[in-house]
Amino acid sequence: MANLTLSNCKLFLNGKWVRGSIVIDGNSIRYIGPTVKEKGTVWDLEGRPVIPGLIDSHVHLIPTALNREVLDLRRVKSIRELKTLIAKECGKSGWIIGRGWDQENFEEARMPSLKELDEACSSNPVLLIRICGHLALANSLALRKLGLRKGDGLLFEEEVTKALESVLKPGEEKLLRLLKELLYEMPKKGITMVHTLSSTPQEFYLLQLIKVKWGLPVRVRVYFDAKYLDYLLNSKLIGGFGDEYLRISGIKVIMDGSLGARTAYLRERYEDANTRGKLLLNSSKLAELLERARGLNLQVAVHAIGDGAIREVIKALSLSSARGDEVRIEHCSLTPPELLDELAKLRPIISVQPHFIISDWWAERRLGRRCRWLYPFKTMLRAKLKLSGSSDSPVEPWDPWEGMYAAVERGKEEGSSIFKYTSSEKLSISEALTMYTEGGARACREYPDYGSIKIGSKADLTVLEYLPTTPKELKEVEVYATLVGGEITYLKR
Ligand SMILES: [Zn+2]
Known part of the structure; x- marks a missing residue:
């Protein structure tokens, strides 16, 4: 491939903006500096910012892809509004599936009842999944069709997954199409790589198909659901298998639930219920898993939200030989100082989802003053922990700019109760960008091949229309072009 020179850029180098040019040779960066005479194509970016x-x-790629087919309930503000929305769909053919409702956002401040759902629609089966994905509400017809007997219409955990699977029953062809559409949309927001968590052999297979049929417009790193560890063993697959575009990185395991559903495991009980949540896996079991995964060169991504769950992860780390970036803590939401000190010694990757700060605006009700330890990104950075930015889509929108916005604004505009306690945890724009570039590459142990503008790094670059200087500009920033391995995957028209 001929050289491509990006000239007249504002480069994001080690957290600072520097004027300069980049020469791309094949799929990598060969030169960074003032413009020099180069053979090949020269692309004048007219002073636009260029970031990794x-x-x-x-x-979660497949759930996000499937989400394209369901009603988005994230902005519904009352049960009344929810009923109107469902009634509008009622009478059309087949199931009505919605996702994203949150009773905390409802004027009525409670969950909808089975009766209310039946009032909205009784002629079609209706299944409405709560924002967390761990809970769903079904109407009477849906319950009958699913063969479930539930007075309150509520489905939990596995029941939700099973119901969705049996209802959506997307054929492979359709799944392939939805997944491809999703991946091909991501470069518009400047995305060049995603890590898909709780992945399945089917998802891995579909990604391979997309890769050979059309090519992957974003690189994908796969973290299988831990229940597939035996599948990996039997298939003789280990971490690192794959190529630059699609690679197995690790497995994902779940320690607790969510704050919204009061299932996140806390050291002390919730403020608004007589429970501490639930620990799903103890430290010795986790330590065992860490050892097994380590033997297969698989990273372990551990979902831990409550401080009780995070404490268990710390215990497991001290029991096992797994160290540093071999382990990622996903969410790591409620992190009081004493646990943060422990983490600073053990140095796992912390994979955070800043948009939770906006969505969990009600957190004060659950945690009271403990909110001051929620999502302490700045303190974590000061403790030299490696943070990577992410969405947890379909739980939160996958637009990375919304995530970065939340990290620098911390729910101030949105009136999140978390802001009051943690305004000092705001990140700078440059820290937020670093979290979503260098941080992401470190999280899958592939820095500096990715996530940086360095000589020898892969030419995965995002060109912006302007340099965002305020939170609002950051949220609304326009991507001008996206390159993966020197190939243009998006260009604004
Ligand atoms: Zn997740």
Whole structure:
């Protein structure tokens, strides 16, 4: 491939903006500096900012792809509004599936009842998944069709997954199409790599198909659901298998639930219920898993939200030989200082989802003053922990700019109760960008091949229309072009 020179750029180098040019040779960066006479194509970027390609270190690809087919309920403000929305869909053919409602956002401040759902629609089966994905509400017809007997219409955990699977029953062809559409949309926001968590052999297979049929417009790193560890063993697959575009990186395991559903495991009980949540895996079991995964060169991404769950992860780390970036803590939401000190010694990757700060605006009700330890990104950075930015899509929108915005604004505009306690945890724009570039590459142990503008790094680059200087500009920033390995995956028209 001929050289491509990006000239007249504002380069994001080690957290600073520097004027200069980049020469791309093949799929890598060969030169950074003032413009020199180069053979090949010269692309004058007219002073536009160029950053390393954005990385989302925690998405669920197939659930996000399927989400394109369901009603988005994230902005519904009352049960009344929800009923109207469902009634409008009622009478069309087949199931009505929605996702993203949150009773904390409802004027009525409670969950909808089975009766209310039946009032909205009784002629079609209706299944409405809560924002967290761990809970769903079904109407009477849906319950009958699913063969479930539930007075309150509520489905939990596995029941939700099973119901969705049996209802959506997307054929492979459709799944392939939806997944491809999703991946091909991501470069528009400047994304060059995603890590897909709780992945399945089917998802891995579909990604391979997309790769050979059309090519992957974003690089994908796969973290299988831990229940597939035996599948990996039997298939003789280990971490690192794959190529630059698609690679197995690790497995994902879940320690607790969510704050919204009061299932995140806390050291002390919730403020608004007589429970501490639930620990799903103890430290010795986790330590065992860490050892097994380590033997297969697989990273372990551990979902831990409550301080009780995070404490268990710390215990497991001290029991096992797994160190540093061999382990990632996903969410790491409620992190009081004493646990943060422990983490600073053990140095796992911390994979965070800043947009939770906006969505968990009600956190004060659950945690009271403990909110001051929620999502302490700045303190974590000061403790020299490696943070990677992500969305947890479909739980939160996958647009990385919304995530970065939340990290620098911390829910101030949105009236999140978290802001009051943690305004000092705001990140700078440059720290937020670093989290979604360098941070993401470190999270899958592939820095500085990715996530940086360095000589020898892959030419994964995102060109912006302007340099964002305020939170609002950051949220609304326009991507001008995206390159993966020197190939243009998006160009604004
Ligand atoms: Zn997730």
